[in-house]
Amino acid sequence: MSLALTRNELIRPLNLIDGTWTGAADGARFAVTNPATGETIAEVANSSAADARAATDAAARAFPAWRDKLPRERAEILRRWHALIVANTEDLAKLMSTEQGKPLAESRGEVAYGASYVAWFADEATRIYGDLIPQQQRGKRMSAVKEPVGVVAAITPWNFPLAMIARKIAPALAAGCTVIAKPAEDTPLTALALAALAQEAGLPNGVLNMLSASRENGIAAVADWLADARVRKITFTGSTPVGKHLARESAATLKKLSLELGGNAPFIVFDDADLDAAVTGLMAAKFRNGGQTCVCPNRVYVQAGVYARFADLLATRVAALKVAPATDPQAQIGPMINARAIDKIASHVEDAVKQGAKVLTGGKRLTELGPNYYAPTVLTDTRDGMLVCCEETFGPVAPLFRFDDEAEAIRLANDTPFGLAAYFYTQDVRRIHRVAGQLEAGVIGINEGAVSSEAAPFGGVKESGYGREGSKYGLDDYLSIKYLCQGGLD
Numbered sequence: 242m243s244l245a246l247t248r249n250e251l252i253r254p255l256n257l258i259d260g261t262w263t264g265a266a267d268g269a270r271f272a273v274t275n276p277a278t279g280e281t282i283a284e285v286a287n288s289s290a291a292d293a294r295a296a297t298d299a300a301a302r303a304f305p306a307w308r309d310k311l312p313r314e315r316a317e318i319l320r321r322w323h324a325l326i327v328a329n330t331e332d333l334a335k336l337m338s339t340e341q342g343k344p345l346a347e348s349r350g351e352v353a354y355g356a357s358y359v360a361w362f363a364d365e366a367t368r369i370y371g372d373l374i375p376q377q378q379r380g381k382r383m384s385a386v387k388e389p390v391g392v393v394a395a396i397t398p399w400n401f402p403l404a405m406i407a408r409k410i411a412p413a414l415a416a417g418c419t420v421i422a423k424p425a426e427d428t429p430l431t432a433l434a435l436a437a438l439a440q441e442a443g444l445p446n447g448v449l450n451m452l453s454a455s456r457e458n459g460i461a462a463v464a465d466w467l468a469d470a471r472v473r474k475i476t477f478t479g480s481t482p483v484g485k486h487l488a489r490e491s492a493a494t495l496k497k498l499s500l501e502l503g504g505n506a507p508f509i510v511f512d513d514a515d516l517d518a519a520v521t522g523l524m525a526a527k528f529r530n531g532g533q534t535c536v537c538p539n540r541v542y543v544q545a546g547v548y549a550r551f552a553d554l555l556a557t558r559v560a561a562l563k564v565a566p567a568t569d570p571q572a573q574i575g576p577m578i579n580a581r582a583i584d585k586i587a588s589h590v591e592d593a594v595k596q597g598a599k600v601l602t603g604g605k606r607l608t609e610l611g612p613n614y615y616a617p618t619v620l621t622d623t624r625d626g627m628l629v630c631c632e633e634t635f636g637p638v639a640p641l642f643r644f645d646d647e648a649e650a651i652r653l654a655n656d657t658p659f660g661l662a663a664y665f666y667t668q669d670v671r672r673i674h675r676v677a678g679q680l681e682a683g684v685i686g687i688n689e690g691a692v693s694s695e696a697a698p699f700g701g702v703k704e705s706g707y708g709r710e711g712s713k714y715g716l717d718d719y720l721s722i723k724y725l726c727q728g729g730l731d
């Protein structure tokens with residue numbers, strides 16, 4: 242896919258620091274490649290700790306003036322940013338599909354999804370209320386006000402190059418924080434374009450700083466942020482091991498943390514479910530972004546009475562999915578992000594088959610399309626102990642596990658250190674309440690596979706992390722509460 246945009250200036254291979262687009266201090270660069278072809282799209286700044294420090298300096302300087310703006314003034318800038326994102330949908334979608342591989346229709350959807358967080362938090366900026374505490378003693382007045390935490394470091398993944406960074410930056414800016422951000426090394430171009438649009442919307446210099454870095458350099462850049470006491474909060478979406486590392490390393494300066502980490506979502510189909518609805522829900526949840534989302538069902542538990550029928554219905558739908566480059570208007574599944582991802586998917590399927598699983602459809606690489614394509618796959622006769630059960634596959638593979646009763650389904654679903662999303666299908670209203678109450682996850686889809694929304698609190702429990710993004714709760718992580726006690730009033 243050649244990268245010619247309507248506005249080619251949205252391709253920014255530089256860092257944004259203090260309102261200036263600049264290369265890495267030592268001039269280093271690295272290549273961003275198209276996962277469909279392996280071709281280089283652009284060479285971007287390969288930032289080091291020195292660049293990370295410059296970004297923190299700028300954000301710390303910009304903080305007091307941004308904090309002191311009226312909430313309405315911050316909201317206006319966010320609204321202009323939202324309008325610019327929407328107006329540049331086609332360019333952003335094209336950029337995203339080129340560096341990440343998702344079909345263009347999905348990229349357009351992601352632009353709208355990411356923009357919705359900006360609009361949402363523009364409104365929320367004007368609703369940051371405190372409390373006047375009912376009087377406890379004569380002559381004393383007590384109140385609680387909310388203040389921005391300060392400089393926020395946002396570290397984001399490659400699977401949603403626009404939405405994940407928008408839903409961190411927007412609430413931070415709405416709250417009055419300034420931001421230093423590092424998008425994933427695979428997909429920095431969409432995020433840098435988003436920063437260019439924020440600048441165009443009138444965001445003052447230093448309020449949003451963004452830098453790109455390779456995996457190795459990114460570790461050093463983030464280490465600088467972790468050690469810097471001026472950085473008061475880290476918000477991260479990515480793997481659980483990295484989340485734990487950030488929690489450990491930020492302990493020295495006790496930063497506030499939001500961690501949206503790995504999932505291993507169960508999807509339970511009870512024998513009283515509407516099977517067609519369950520298949521449709523699973524298709525939406527499992528094959529979004531080629532199975533590369535943290536909320537994708539990883540383990541599909543189907544009750545014995547409907548197992549064979551459900552497997553047939555699902556295999557028919559999955560076999561019909563069109564796998565093609567993002568530019569093909571019919572594409573439903575694009576390439577996976579890189580060679581590591583495709584190797585992991587292949588190794589999970591091989592392991593399952595070696596242990597007795599059957600491939601109903603798929604089960605192979607599609608090398609005729611390019612290096613990173615994998616056929617959408619349905620596996621039956623999968624069981625505990627297989628890699629597809631205990632690790633996040635992060636690809637288009639649906640392994641079907643059989644269960645006999647409700648207690649067993651809940652036990653199996655919860656038998657994981659993770660707890661991001663869980664889904665179940667049943668038409669029994671009493672079961673809905675029982676099961677929803679017992680599933681250990683932060684997000685529950687009940688007869689529904691599409692759960693994400695800017696108006697809903699998104700986040701996990703257990704080793705899937707803490708903090709919530711989106712909704713009225715999404716601002717809390719960027720605010721601290723100050724208690725004011727005024728005496729001498731009698």
Ligand code: SIN
Nearest residue numbers: 478533534535536693
């Ligand atoms: C994720 O995969 O981390 C986010 C998915 C979403 O927002 O729906």
